[in-house]
Amino acid sequence: MCKGKQQGAVLFLPVDAKRQDTVARGDFGKWMIGHIDCWFTFAQRLGLGLEKMEEVILVTGFHLTRSWINIAFLGCHPDARVSFGVDVDDADGPEVDIKWRLSPDRKRGAELSRGPYGKVCHSVTRKD
Numbered sequence: 301m302c303k304g305k306q307q308g309a310v311l312f313l314p315v316d317a318k319r320q321d322t323v324a325r326g327d328f329g330k331w332m333i334g335h336i337d338c339w340f341t342f343a344q345r346l347g348l349g350l351e352k353m354e355e356v357i358l359v360t361g362f363h364l365t366r367s368w369i370n371i372a373f374l375g376c377h378p379d380a381r382v383s384f385g386v387d388v389d390d391a392d393g394p395e396v397d398i399k400w401r402l403s404p405d406r407k408r409g410a411e412l413s414r415g416p417y418g419k420v421c422h423s424v425t426r427k428d
Contacts, residue, residue, distance in 0.1 A: 307373060307374055308372075309370065310370065310382075311368065311369075312368065312386075313368050314386045317363040317365035318365075320362055340353045343356060365415070366398070366421075369384060369400065372411050377409025377410075380408055380410050381406060381409070383403040384400060384402045384412075385401040386398065398417045400414055400417050
């Protein structure tokens with residue numbers, strides 16, 4: 301029998317990522333504090349499963365990457381596990397060859413998803 305929520309998550313980036321954050325974090329933080337009640341009520345009406353205000357997260361940036369895998373361990377699975385591997389061939393140029401190796405028989409009590417694999421090109425176009 302499970303006595304409490306046991307949760308966890310893993311994000312793995314097999315190649316470098318580019319990070320960008322807002323320069324107005326303080327302003328966003330003040331705005332969120334002033335409006336947290338509205339956002340919490342909004343999230344509850346959507347049925348997102350939030351139980352406490354502390355579960356509302358302000359996202360102030362992002363990461364750009366060529367490939368990724370994320371794993372979520374939800375609920376109470378004392379023997380939860382996932383096994384994976386990755387081969388990365390980082391040749392010169394804009395392309396990287398990414399090959400994920402997943403072991404479906406070694407996945408228990410977790411959900412996973414992965415981003416592009418095979419020949420992956422990293423190009424970001426900015427409009428100024």
